[in-house]
Amino acid sequence: MPKISVEIPQELLDDLxxxxxxxxxxxxxxxxxxxxxxxxxxxxxxxxxxHDRLEDGAGRQS
Incomplete structure (x- = not known):
C-alpha cells in the first residue's frame, strides 16, 4: 500500500x-x-x- 504525507492543523489531529x-x-x-x-x-x-456527472457510476467523470 502506498504511503502519503499530509499536513493537517493540530486541532484536526487532536479531534482525529x-x-x-x-x-x-x-x-x-x-x-x-x-x-x-x-x-x-x-x-x-x-x-x-x-448531477449526472458520472459516466459509469464508478467515480469517473464524463
Missing part, C-alpha cells in the same frame, strides 16, 4: 486522535484517515451522480 485507540472507533490514525477519505469520496460520487 479522540477516535483512535483502545477506546476509539479506529485502531490507528491510518485506519481513521482511510475511512474518512473513503466516506468523503463516496459522498462526492453520490453528489456527482445526482
Amino acid at each position: 486522535d479522540e477516535h483512535v485507540g483502545d477506546d476509539g472507533k479506529f485502531v490507528n490514525r491510518s485506519d481513521a484517515v482511510r475511512a474518512s477519505v473513503r466516506k468523503t469520496l463516496d459522498i462526492l460520487d453520490e453528489i456527482d451522480d445526482r
Whole structure:
C-alpha cells in the first residue's frame, strides 16, 4: 500500500486522535484517515451522480 504525507492543523489531529485507540472507533490514525477519505469520496460520487456527472457510476467523470 502506498504511503502519503499530509499536513493537517493540530486541532484536526487532536479531534482525529479522540477516535483512535483502545477506546476509539479506529485502531490507528491510518485506519481513521482511510475511512474518512473513503466516506468523503463516496459522498462526492453520490453528489456527482445526482448531477449526472458520472459516466459509469464508478467515480469517473464524463
